Every structure is written in C-alpha cells, then in structure tokens.
Amino acid sequence: MKKYLYAFKFEVMTTLQYAFNFIGKMVSLFLMIFVFMNLWNFMYDDPSQAINGYTKFQMIWYVSISELIYFVTRGRQTCEEISKHIKSGNIAYTINKPYDYVVYTLFTLLGRSFVSSAFYTTFIMIIGSAFTGALPALTMVELLATVLVFALAVTISLLLVIAIGLFSFIFEDSSPMYWIYSKIWLICGTLFPIEFFPVWAQNILKFTPVYVITGPSRLIVNFTVEGFVETLIAQIIYLIFTVGLCELVYRKGMKKLNVNGG
Amino acid sequence: MLTAAKNQIKVTILTTKYAVMREMLNKATFLSNVIFMILNNSTFLIQWFLLLSIKESIGGYDIHKILYLWGLASLSYGFAHFFFKGAFHIGELINEGKLDSYMVQPKNILISVSTSSCSPSAMGDIIYGFVLFFVNQPSVLNFFLYTLFGITGALIIVLNSLSFWFARTDSIADAGMNLMTTFATYPGTIFKGVTKIILYTVVPLGATAYIPIDVLTNFDWKYTLIILGFTILFVFLAFFIFYRGLKRYASSNLMSARI
Amino acid sequence: MNIIKVSNLSKTFKVKLKDKGLKGSLKSIFKTKYKEVHAVKNISFEVEEGEMVAFIGPNGAGKSTTIKMLTGILYPDAGEINILGIDPRKDRKKLAYNIGTVFGQKEQLWTHLTPYDNFRFFGAIYDIPNDKIVTKIKEFTELFGLEEFINTPVRNLSLGQRIRCEIVASLIHEPKILFLDEPTIGLDPVVKQNIRSLIKKMNKELNTTVFLTSHDVSDIEKLCKRVIIINNGDIVLDDTMENLKYHYFNKKVIEAKLAADVNVAEIAGVDIEKQKGTNYKLSVDTTITSVAEVLKRLRLENLEDISISSIPLETIISDIYKRKN
Numbered sequence: 001m002k003k004y005l006y007a008f009k010f011e012v013m014t015t016l017q018y019a020f021n022f023i024g025k026m027v028s029l030f031l032m033i034f035v036f037m038n039l040w041n042f043m044y045d046d047p048s049q050a051i052n053g054y055t056k057f058q059m060i061w062y063v064s065i066s067e068l069i070y071f072v073t074r075g076r077q078t079c080e081e082i083s084k085h086i087k088s089g090n091i092a093y094t095i096n097k098p099y100d101y102v103v104y105t106l107f108t109l110l111g112r113s114f115v116s117s118a119f120y121t122t123f124i125m126i127i128g129s130a131f132t133g134a135l136p137a138l139t140m141v142e143l144l145a146t147v148l149v150f151a152l153a154v155t156i157s158l159l160l161v162i163a164i165g166l167f168s169f170i171f172e173d174s175s176p177m178y179w180i181y182s183k184i185w186l187i188c189g190t191l192f193p194i195e196f197f198p199v200w201a202q203n204i205l206k207f208t209p210v211y212v213i214t215g216p217s218r219l220i221v222n223f224t225v226e227g228f229v230e231t232l233i234a235q236i237i238y239l240i241f242t243v244g245l246c247e248l249v250y251r252k253g254m255k256k257l258n259v260n261g262g
Numbered sequence: 263m264l265t266a267a268k269n270q271i272k273v274t275i276l277t278t279k280y281a282v283m284r285e286m287l288n289k290a291t292f293l294s295n296v297i298f299m300i301l302n303n304s305t306f307l308i309q310w311f312l313l314l315s316i317k318e319s320i321g322g323y324d325i326h327k328i329l330y331l332w333g334l335a336s337l338s339y340g341f342a343h344f345f346f347k348g349a350f351h352i353g354e355l356i357n358e359g360k361l362d363s364y365m366v367q368p369k370n371i372l373i374s375v376s377t378s379s380c381s382p383s384a385m386g387d388i389i390y391g392f393v394l395f396f397v398n399q400p401s402v403l404n405f406f407l408y409t410l411f412g413i414t415g416a417l418i419i420v421l422n423s424l425s426f427w428f429a430r431t432d433s434i435a436d437a438g439m440n441l442m443t444t445f446a447t448y449p450g451t452i453f454k455g456v457t458k459i460i461l462y463t464v465v466p467l468g469a470t471a472y473i474p475i476d477v478l479t480n481f482d483w484k485y486t487l488i489i490l491g492f493t494i495l496f497v498f499l500a501f502f503i504f505y506r507g508l509k510r511y512a513s514s515n516l517m518s519a520r521i
Numbered sequence: 522m523n524i525i526k527v528s529n530l531s532k533t534f535k536v537k538l539k540d541k542g543l544k545g546s547l548k549s550i551f552k553t554k555y556k557e558v559h560a561v562k563n564i565s566f567e568v569e570e571g572e573m574v575a576f577i578g579p580n581g582a583g584k585s586t587t588i589k590m591l592t593g594i595l596y597p598d599a600g601e602i603n604i605l606g607i608d609p610r611k612d613r614k615k616l617a618y619n620i621g622t623v624f625g626q627k628e629q630l631w632t633h634l635t636p637y638d639n640f641r642f643f644g645a646i647y648d649i650p651n652d653k654i655v656t657k658i659k660e661f662t663e664l665f666g667l668e669e670f671i672n673t674p675v676r677n678l679s680l681g682q683r684i685r686c687e688i689v690a691s692l693i694h695e696p697k698i699l700f701l702d703e704p705t706i707g708l709d710p711v712v713k714q715n716i717r718s719l720i721k722k723m724n725k726e727l728n729t730t731v732f733l734t735s736h737d738v739s740d741i742e743k744l745c746k747r748v749i750i751i752n753n754g755d756i757v758l759d760d761t762m763e764n765l766k767y768h769y770f771n772k773k774v775i776e777a778k779l780a781a782d783v784n785v786a787e788i789a790g791v792d793i794e795k796q797k798g799t800n801y802k803l804s805v806d807t808t809i810t811s812v813a814e815v816l817k818r819l820r821l822e823n824l825e826d827i828s829i830s831s832i833p834l835e836t837i838i839s840d841i842y843k844r845k846n
Contacts, residue, residue: 028441028444031441031444031445032444034457035378035444035445038448038452038453038457039313039320039448039456040453041452042321042452043313043316043318043320051316172291173291173294174296175295176295176298176302179296179298179299179302180301180302180305183302183305183306184305187305187306187308187309188308192312193311195309196312196313
C-alpha cells in the first residue's frame with residue numbers, strides 16, 4: 001500500500017511543478033461555462049422558471065460541476081498516454097515491477113487529480129458565484145457527503161479512461177472509442193442533466209457510468225438524502241465493476257503481449 | 263521573384279501530398295478515423311435537438327442557420343487540420359528537433375511547419391461539413407460560397423493558433439484553440455456586449471462563422487469581400503507573428519524552451 | 522581561403538532550479554530560481570575550404586550549441602559568425618542553399634518514400650531543375666553505393682542504409698559545407714565505419730568542407746586532420762591531429778612478457794602501468810629515453826612476447842579534458 005501512496009505523493013509534486021499549465025486549462029473551463037451561462041440566460045425567460053425541473057441557477061451550477069469533473073479527469077490525454085505506453089511496448093516492462101499496474105496508474109492519476117481538483121474547484125466557486133450571484137446552499141454534512149461522492153465519481157471516471165486506454169491491447173487505436181465515450185458523457189450528462197431527455201432514454205442512461213459520474217452535480221444543486229444514498233450505492237457497484245474491467249483487460253492484454261513476443 | 267514563388271508552391275504541394283500519403287498507409291485506420299469523426303460530430307445534433315425542442319429558434323438561429331453554423335465550423339476545422347496540422351503542434355515539432363530542420367532549409371519555414379503533418383480524422387470533419395451542407399438548402403452559388411468560407415475559416419483558424427503559440431506556452435495555445443471551437447458552434451446572438459466585441463475581433467468568429475452564415479442565407483457582395491479582405495489581412499499578420507516568435511526562439515536563453 | 526570564421530562567440534542559458542520535496546514544489550510555483558549556464562564562452566576559430574574539422578568535447582561542452590549557432594538555428598549572445606561571407610542570423614535562406622546538415626538521429630527523410638523520391642523532394646527544396654537532379658541522383662547513387670536500395674521505401678531499410686541516405690540527401694545540392702552533429706551516435710561499429718568512408722569519399726570527390734561534432738573519438742581519429750576540443754564552453758585545443766598525437770603525449774606503450782625478471786623500475790623514463798609476475802605493461806616517455814633503449818635494457822633474448830603501441834587517442838583526449846579543468 002505504501003508504494004501506491006508514494007506514487008500519489010510523487011504525482012502531486014510533479015503536477016505542482018507545472019502549476020502554470022493550469023492557467024490555460026482554467027481559461028478553457030471558464031469559456032465552456034461562460035458559453036453555457038449565456039445560452040441558458042437566453043433560454044430562460046425568467047430566473048424562477050424551471051425547465052425539466054431545473055431553474056437557471058441550478059442549470060448553471062450543474063454544468064459547472066460536471067465540467068469540473070470532466071476537466072479533472074483529463075480523459076483524452078490520459079487515454080493517449082496509456083495507449084502510447086502499450087503501442088510502444090513499454091508496458092511489457094511493468095510485468096517485472098512489484099506492483100499492480102492498474103492500481104499504480106490509478107493512484108498516480110489520483111495524485112494529479114487531487115491537485116487539479118483543488119485548483120479547479122476554487123476557480124469554479126469564484127466564477128460560479130460571479131455568474132449566478134450565490135453558492136449552492138448546502139449544510140456542512142451535505143457538503144461532506146458531496147465531497148465523498150465527488151471523489152468516487154472522479155475515481156470511477158479515471159478508471160473508465162484507463163480501461164479505454166487499455167483497450168489499445170485489442171484495438172490498435174483506442175482514441176475513436178474515447179471520442180464516442182466522451183461525447184456521450186458530454187451531451188448526456190455534463191451539458192444536459194438526465195432529466196432533459198425523453199423518458200425512455202432516461203431509463204437507459206440511469207444504468208450507464210455517466211449517471212454515477214454526474215452524481216455530484218445533481219446532489220449539489222438538489223441535495224436529498226435518498227439521492228445521496230442511491231448515488232453512493234450505484235457508485236460502489238460501478239467502482240467494483242470498473243476495477244474488475246481494468247484488471248481483466250490488463251491481464252488479457254499482457255498475456256497476448258507475451259505470446260507475441262512483445 | 264516569380265520563380266521563387268513557383269518553387270515554393272511546388273515544394274508545398276509535394277509536402278502536403280506526402281504528409282497525406284503517410285496517413286493513408288494503413289487504409290483501415292484512416293477510414294475508421296474518418297468514420298468515427300463523422301459519428302462524433304453527429305452526436306452534437308442531439309444537443310441541438312434538445313435545445314430546439316425547448317425553444318424553436320435560439321438567438322434568431324433556426325434549424326437552417328444552426329446547420330450552417332455547425333457545418334461551416336466542421337468544414338473550416340477539417341480543412342485546417344487536414345492540410346495544416348503542423349501549425350497546431352509547433353511545441354512537439356520543437357521537441358523532436360523538426361523545427362531546427364526546417365530552419366536550415368531554404369524554404370518558407372511557416373509553410374513547411376504547417377504542412378508537415380495531416381490529421382486523418384479531419385477528413386471526417388470535411389465530409390461531415392459537406393453532408394450538412396447538402397441536407398440544408400443547397401444551391402450552386404451557396405456551394406461555392408460555402409467552400410470559400412470553409413477555406414477562409416481554415417486559414418483564420420491556423421493563423422489564430424499560431425498567434426497563441428507566440429505566447430509561448432502549449433497550454434495557452436490549446437486554450438486558444440478550445441476557445442475558438444467552443445464558441446464556434448453557438449449562435450453569436452446569445453452573447454451580448456463585450457463578449458460580442460471580442461468574438462468579432464480577437465477570436466474572429468465574426469469572420470469565420472457569423473458573417474459567412476448571414477451571407478449564405480442572404481447573399482451580399484460587400485460582406486463576402488469583407489471576409490476575403492479580413493482573411494488576407496490575417497494571413498499577413500500571422501506570418502509576422504510567426505517570424506517574431508521564431509526570432510525569439512532562436513535568441514532563446516531558456517534551456518527548457520529547446521532540447 | 523576561410524570558409525568559416527568565428528570570433529568571440531558566446532551563448533548563455535538559464536536553467537530552472539527547484540528545491541527538494543513537496544515544499545520545494547510549492548515554493549517553485551511562486552518564485553522561480555534560475556541558474557546561468559555558460560554554454561559557449563568567447564570562442565574563436567577559422568576553417569579553410571576543404572578541411573575536415575572535428576569539433577569534440579564531453580557532454581554538455583557546448584558542441585551542439587555552437588553548431589546550432591553556425592547553422593542559424595540559435596542566435597549568439599555575443600560575437601560574430603561569418604560563413605561563406607554570410608551572417609547566419611541575417612541571411613538564413615541564402616546560407617541554407619550552401620550548407621547541408623545532418624543532426625544525430627533526427628530523420629529528415631520521408632519514411633514511406635524511397636530514397637529516390639526523397640532525393641527528388643530535396644532537389645525541389647533546393648530549387649534544382651529536374652534534369653539536373655536526375656543526373657545528380659544517378660551520380661551519387663553510383664558514388665556512394667546506393668544502387669541496391671535506392672528504390673526501397675526508407676522504413677524498410679537497415680539503420681546503416683538509412684543514415685547513408687540521410688547524408689546523401691543533405692548533399693544533393695552540393696553544399697560547400699556539411700555540418701554533422703553526432704552523426705554516428707547510437708550506431709554499431711560496422712555501420713559507423715560505413716558512414717565514415719562515405720564522409721571521407723565526399724570530402725575527397727567533392728571537396729566538401731566537413732564540420733563534424735562527436736564524442737566518439739574514433740570518428741575523429743579516422744576522419745579528421747584538424748581537431749578543435751571544447752570543454753565547458755571554452756576551446757581547450759585547436760590543432761592538427763598529427764600534432765595532437767605526437768606532441769602532446771610523447772609516450773609509447775610496451776607490453777612485454779619476460780622469461781626472467783628484470784629490474785624495470787630502475788630504467789629511467791619508464792613507468793610501470795601494470796605488472797603480473799613477469800608480464801609488464803610499461804609506458805615510455807620518449808623525451809627521456811627511447812623504445813630501443815628500453816628494449817636493450819629488457820634484453821631481446823629475454824623477451825617471450827612483445828607489443829609496442831601508441832597511447833590511444835581516447836586517453837590523450839580525456840587527459841586533456843582533465844588537465845584543462
């Protein structure tokens with residue numbers, strides 16, 4: 001366990017080194033939210049109107065938080081890194097290492113996410129309140145609960161990206177897969193809450209990982225104890241599932257690698 | 263003077279041809295990249311379906327204008343990344359030592375850099391752009407205009423990206439690109455005040471999207487010429503910025519800026 | 522006639538510094554500390570047309586920095602460079618027509634094309650008319666022995682064949698000067714030998730001036746008549762290979778196996794490098810005594826085996842590096 005914590009710490013240090021890079025990303029994040037703020041300002045005739053159960057205030061915060069998770073995951077680049085690792089054959093060297101590749105990669109990514117979450121969340125709090133005039137109202141307990149759900153959401157999101165990256169063992173280029181995944185994630189959860197979709201689509205989406213990853217956003221704008229419990233349970237199930245998926249693909253892939261001689 | 267230009271064009275055509283050939287070596291991969299990009303772009307139609315079901319026209323943009331907006335953005339982006347991908351990866355080129363190689367060749371460095379690589383998925387963007395055109399009130403005049411604006415849009419995108427490189431951080435350049443693509447697919451009319459001004463000038467979506475779309479729905483000579491003029495101006499500006507950046511690179515005293 | 526003239530050339534770099542650990546990482550966000558690295562310190566030299574000059578030094582000595590300044594990729598902080606009457610900083614394009622460059626393992630060729638197509642492409646870059654380029658390619662193919670693979674895509678060539686094509690591509694416009702920055706780095710000895718003979722031939726047949734940087738000493742030994750040694754940004758030696766070998770170290774190495782032991786330590790001008798029983802490795806200072814004299818003292822009939830050699834260039838050069846430090 002110690003070695004994974006060390007990987008976490010090391011990645012935190014490395015990420016801090018490139019703190020300057022966050023500024024560029026924060027600008028992008030700002031722009032995304034800015035565009036949507038304008039869009040929803042336009043769509044809502046007055047602030048008390050609710051579209052599909054969400055007021056303008058809730059919509060803007062929803063988009064902000066889910067974009068936050070999207071940015072923290074940094075999916076495209078992570079996926080490419082793992083893909084490159086596999087395509088170059090460097091991953092073969094990990095078989096000799098005394099750690100589990102999936103867990104190690106996860107902890108490294110968590111280290112990075114820890115730092116980026118800190119930066120982005122502070123940033124979101126500032127611009128969110130500037131755009132909407134207030135922070136979402138949550139009690140201390142509700143806030144802690146949300147943080148837990150947030151951490152789990154990021155973890156699951158990272159594991160999914162790792163899984164897609166690992167699919168490079170099977171499909172040479174997994175970036176098309178990532179595009180489709182990220183687009184669905186973007187449209188069907190990040191930019192629009194599930195409630196915006198026709199009922200039949202909602203029932204399907206409820207079982208997809210997008211639902212558990214956007215859990216925190218739903219809870220922040222509308223915290224209910226049942227919502228919290230439902231999301232938590234779904235997340236735990238998904239956590240087990242995604243870890244299993246990653247390990248499965250990794251092991252199958254490494255076997256294939258060995259058979260072919262690397 | 264003229265022979266120099268002829269020679270430059272000859273080399274540029276060869277370079278572009280070879281960059282594209284290199285991507286087409288694996289036909290299956292090339293095709294899957296193209297197809298996935300088309301699918302990728304189509305998913306955004308869901309977004310507009312949802313929005314238009316709430317309100318029939320958003321910011322004065324009905325379904326036709328939205329299709330033009332999307333199609334043109336896709337086409338410009340596609341042209342830019344298929345033919346001039348190198349301009350978006352100057353940081354990488356520097357790290358691989360390729361920029362140095364171009365600096366010791368007696369040809370225009372900016373053009374060499376820009377045409378040095380090709381993104382196969384961008385062909386998907388180009389195809390998608392044209393598909394959206396054909397499902398949306400096609401006419402001969404509009405086809406010509408649409409393609410023209412696709413090209414001017416591409417040039418502006420490339421040159422805008424270069425000016426971000428000049429700011430010397432890869433992540434700022436990325437953010438700059440993001441900026442353009444993020445805003446490009448939303449009707450300009452939802453923005454007000456200062457934002458609008460910025461969008462028409464610094465991030466010239468006015469020239470790449472808003473005005474072209476107006477011209478496509480209501481043809482106007484004046485505005486077409488304005489767009490062309492703007493593009494030419496931008497081209498000159500970009501060469502200027504690039505060479506300034508290059509001078510800075512060559513005078514650089516920061517170890518981290520070069521390998 | 523001077524083809525390259527460098528006067529008082531200097532270049533300094535700034536490198537970021539960071540303290541250890543997590544605290545250090547946090548600190549470095551707010552205050553960046555820099556260290557100055559004087560890569561090139563006030564160097565001057567001249568090269569004549571047709572010369573083969575070796576520009577050598579240990580890692581980080583300033584070799585690549587210098588060659589980048591000579592080719593116009595990097596601007597000096599101070600000093601002047603004059604190549605064929607051109608200032609690389611001011612007339613980059615004009616200079617580009619007259620020089621060729623090969624940088625280490627950085628490939629310039631299109632890997633999916635054949636060497637033939639690549640040469641045509643580079644011909645276009647240097648504005649060489651079609652008919653002329655075809656003849657030139659034919660000439661070079663013969664001269665440098667590329668017939669076997671001239672029509673095989675570059676990615677299917679062996680490393681040695683590839684690098685030969687890279688070098689020929691950089692010669693296709695018959696530049697007056699060829700700059701090579703670590704051309705044999707990472708290559709096996711057979712390929713290295715191959716490249717060296719190519720460069721030699723080019724210098725002989727085309728009178729191309731060669732400016733070669735390397736930290737492979739055998740490259741230098743086999744190719745160049747003139748050596749400039751740079752270390753820590755300073756030129757520590759600028760002399761002919763001959764002078765280097767015979768005047769800097771007047772030493773010979775004798776490895777002898779003796780039948781009966783002799784008091785070797787007594788012989789003046791002789792140092793015992795290694796001894797195992799009656800097997801000796803001796804270095805002889807030829808300013809004090811001569812090889813012949815030493816052999817006499819060892820007594821010919823006493824010699825079971827003998828081998829006499831010069832000090833390897835490698836040793837000479839690393840001693841020079843150490844000395845000037």
